[in-house]
Each structure stands twice: as C-alpha cells, then as structure tokens.
Amino acid sequence: MNSDSIWERLLSLGEKPLTDRERGLTAAVLRLLDGEVPPPFEVRRFPPLPSLSYDTPGCHIGVPAERDFGAHVDQTNYSVVVGERVVVKWLTPPVPLPHSALDVLPHLARTGFPHTAPPYAALLAGSRLLALVTGYLPDATDGWTWCVDDAEVGDTAFAPILGALAADLHLTLATLPGDSGGVAPRDHRPRAEDALGEALALTGGPDGAWLETVAGRLRAELAPLASTGRTPLIRIHGDLHVGQILRWRDGYAVIDFDGNPTVSEADPYQPAARDVAQLTTSIEHVAQVAVKRRDLPAERAARWAAEARALMLAAYEGRLAAGGRPDLLDESLIRPFEVEQECRELIYAARHLPRWRYAPMGVLRNWMENP
Template sequence: MIQLLNPHSIWERLATVPQAGDGRTTALLTALTSEIPDPYTVRLFHPLPEVPAGAAERGFDVDQTNYSVVIGETLVVKWLTPPVPLPHPAPEMFAHLTSVGFTATATPYAAITRGGELLALVTRYLPGARDGWEWCAEEAAAGRTAFAGELGALAADLHAALATPSAAFPDPVRPSPARTSWPTRAEAALREALELTDGEDGEWLAARAHLLAERFRVLADHDATPLIRIHGDLHVGQILRWRDGYAVIDFDGNPTVSDTDLFQPAARDLAQLSTSLEHAGQVAIKRRGADPAEVGQWAVRATSSLEDAYIRRLHELGHARLLHDGLLRAFAAEQECRELIYAARHLPRWRYAPMGVLRSWYR
C-alpha cells in the first residue's frame, strides 16, 4: 500500500487509471479527508467508512465499460474510463436519492472530479452481490417468477423517490409537452437497427419493421404523462441481488442514447426493465440450455408480475399518475431496436437476445 508522506502525491499519480493491487485507489480514499488540490474536487454524500489498515484491493471479474476496484470488501471505487465530461447524471442522482432517503442502492459516498470531468465514484460494497444477468437467467431456467414482484416494487419505490422534491431536484415532476421528440427518436432507432442488422436477422427484421413502427404511433398522440428524472438504463444487469435483498445501481444514463432530455416518462424505465427479463430468458436458453417454449411462458408470467407489482406499489405510494402504461409497448419496441444497435456497435454476440425477444413477439 502507498504510504502518503505528502497528501498531494497521490493526486499527482492519477494521470493513469489505478489498477487493483497497485495501492493508488486505497491511498486516494485516505487522501479524501485531506486538502483537495486543484483541479480536483470531491463531493461527499455520506461519511466515508474507515478503510481497514492494509486493506486488500481487487477488481471485478465482469465485463464493464468502466473499471471498478473493491477495497477491503467495504468500498467500491468505479473509475470512469475514460473520464466523462460534466455534467454527468450520477452525482446529482446520488445527492437527490440520499436527500429523500432512498436506500435500495449501493450507498453513495463520493464523486471525484478533475477539471470538467467525472473521474470516479465511490460506493458501498454489497456482500454476496450477484450480477442481474446471472441470477435472473438462473430464475428463468428454473421457471421461478417470485422475484419479479419484488423488482416491480423496487422500480416503483425508485420512481416515487425521484418524484419527491429535494435540494438537488427541487422541481422533480414536470408536465409532458403537447408535442414530444419521442416518435422521432423511436423511428430513428428503428432505421439505425435496420441499417446495422445484417444477414438472416436483418431480412427478418426488415420484413416486420412496419409492425414495430405501428407501436410507435401512440407516441405521437399520447395522453399527457408526467416527466421525471428516470434511471435511464434500468435493466436487470443494473439490479444486484445481495445478502440483504436487491439494489439498483449505475445511475449513468443510457449509453446508447445521446442528447436526450433528462426528464422522461417513468414508462420508459419500466419498459426497459420488463424487456430485460425477456433478454434474461434468452440468456437462459443460450447459456443454460433452457427450453425455448418454457422460457417464453416464463417471460409472459414474469413481465406481467413485474408490471402488476409496479402499478400496485405506485398506487400505495400515492404516485399512480406517474405511469402512462399505454406507452409501454412503444418504449419496449424502441428498446429492442437500441439493443440491436448496441450489439452492432459494441457487443456483436449480444444480438441473439433482442432478436430472440422480437421473434417471440412476432412468431
């Protein structure tokens, strides 16, 4: 572990991203309690827990856009690779959720910036945490759906929290304008998905593009729905199952969408979470040898349970007006297009999942 003789020395060594085991991440946490030199700034959300002397560092053995280091099985430091220009949604979301008392997440401790860039985020380490794509595919293969109601309630709790005023979000609920960019955004996603999806999948998609486009019509003639700061990338991979339950993580926004409004319908989050259960079913088919017909039935039950529980909890919390469920099918169709775009641009092997879901919709 690095011994800090000069509290500024660790900051001088952050020209490159620290790696697990080199001691720089642990040393940085120690330096957060000292004077912070320019151009760095630190925003604290909760008091940092004490890092045990000689705490071990390790990385996460999962695919990530960014690089995370676990310190002493107590804290996680997520290094943005590369650093992301400000403003970034995560620090404000952390400040808001802390203020309104939302706790179904990895406790946020700090955001570290350098100049006009977000450098790192510090959160609690959740013991026994499992990635959502792992545990949800396991549930799909086993045909279990009890978890779906819990996820629906969690999503409703999150949206109710995001609709509660705070110093960070003093005006958290906004009316929807009479005209929106939603149809244009969805149609553009469909066109891009058609351009990027080749071979037999591309031919199949082109033959059914009109069916997807039909789903988007409601976006042009929707009833007014409130807008809130949604999660923006809410899928099962963002929900950890850990020792004490479930936790929603990664408030970084949707990596496949740029220049979008921060305020969106709650239905967009719910649609993405619902379709991600179907994606988990496709993972179970491909990687766990699950029966496609049985997984198809499981997906119907699981998504129905998720959405029903979400609606019930919103009613219980007095926020029923947040959901315009007539938008769910349209946003779900747009999300599948975005999954195909993501696969084409970043992870080609993922294409089987959205194509499997689309084929289940239009057998």
C-alpha cells in the first residue's frame, strides 16, 4: 500500500470505518505524519512522536506491529495500539470541528500535566477530526474494571488519589485561555430541568412510576443551579467518570477529552462542580455494578461508595487549597449536578443501553429512600 492509496482510504472513513482487517494501515499512517500531508489533510502536532522500531513480523507492509483492544473493551471509537508505544484513536465516524480535544490536549502537553496519556498529534481532513494519537499506557484497565474490583473487596485507597488527580486537572484547565465568561452568573437550571423531564418521559414501568413520585423532590434539588453566583467558569473535562480513569503500570491517568457525547452543544466552560458531580455519581454507579454483577450486599456497597466519595472530595478540596484555588469548587452545586447527571444516565439507558437503567435507578432510590 503506497502513500497515495493510504490517503485515499482515509478520505472514505466516514462511509467505511477502519476495522481489524486493515492491519498495518494505522502504523503506516503514523510514518506519514512526520512529513508533509496532502490536502485536505492536516496534522496538528504536540510533542514529537516517540521513535518506533520497525518490526515486520506479522505485518503486511513492513511497519511496527499493531493490534486493537479487542471486543472485550467497550469503546465508542476504534483504537489501535502501534508498537506497544502509541495509541491511534480513529473517530467513528469522523467528528466535525470544533472538537474539545484540539484545545485541551495541546494545553496539557504545554503545561506538562503528568496524569494522562501523552498527547502527540491529531489528524484532520477538512473540517473533520479523523484521529487522535497519544501514548500507550502499559497494563492499563479502566475504572469499570479496577474500581468494581475495589468495591467488591471494600478498598477505598484509590479515592484520595482520584480526588487529587481531578483537582490537578482542574487547576491546569483553569489556566487554559479562552472565552470562559469569567465568573458571570449562569442559569444552569433549564438544561437540568429539561433532562429531568426527558428522563421522566423515557423511563417506563415501575421505575417510571416511582420516578414520578419523587419528581417534585428532584426538581427542588435543582434550584441552586438557577444562579452560580461568583463561581468561576473553567474549561472542564465534560465526561469525567471512572471509566475515563485508567489504572496502569505507573499509577492513574485521565483520558478521553472529547466532551460529553450525550449533550449536544454543551458549553466547554462550566463550574468545576459539574465534573466533580459526574465523578462522584460514577463511584455510586460502581457500587450498583458490584451489587448486580459481583453479588456485593447492597448495604456494604452503599457504605463503600459513601466512604470513597468522602475521601475523594476531601482530597480534591485539599489539593485545590494547596494550589491556591479553593474558589474553583462551589459545594452547593454538587448535588444538583448529580441529580442532573442521573437523569442523563436514565436518558442514555432509554436511548442506547436499556440494561444500564438499574444503575441510575439504584442511586436515585438510595438518595430518596435513605437520605
């Protein structure tokens, strides 16, 4: 496969996504990213790509060995590991610009943020993002695996580490230049109330009937979102749950700066409490997963989640204070953003993954029935 045919293949990605049958193509593309690329392609380079040893066994075109993550890894896009050093995430389908990662990844690279996969490059075609190139983290598992394992045995040692990592991320993102709107008050309640209304409309059966009985209480929980006061608006991750936290050979790393795929046109500059709320609710979801899939007694799971949540928040606030920015977190916004997040989980379950409904429903029942 010559370079012309490679570029021709990439032009067809929207209609014909890459598959594991095209072994060697991703590694070949990496070789081309160091040079000039033909229009309409563009490469945005961050730190230089690491050198790759060109090991030919098992490859069709004499480039480093490559593999995908396998069917057991739940992913929206298609990621390929090249030479056990680089990951190329092909967006399936390619995503129209602007794209959050094109702002965030170079900023993390410039500031030396250490708790992520090293960002190397982005490949674009016209007004579409085709692929993101980052470092490979050996022995990595995402939080839907390692955190459920921890819940099963009652281990909360990870929680302060996650809290500090999230705070470090926000301290770094708070320095990202852009139109943040400063600290002007924003009304976040309409979006949250729309999510509640949609969750009520889409959730049927006994779950839906129960949800109707607590709808008034949930709506009241959203009241603090009517005005965020003087809360700073910063660039947030936008989809910060435990599944975006890898535990790997050398520690923990946050990944996937694509924004929230379930919310169209979300403002990238928001209170840090929105990310925090998504992280805390994901810990509660882990507890629900452990109950359902690992037969963990519900009371033990609830105690584990409460302890992990408290430890994480304490570490988060402590790290913000140490960084001179305790003002980044408005604690009064955490619960209303959590309620909105659970509504969005119900919407996601109704539209895409019905079997997931048990997790947000379990969390909401715990909140409403065991305050």
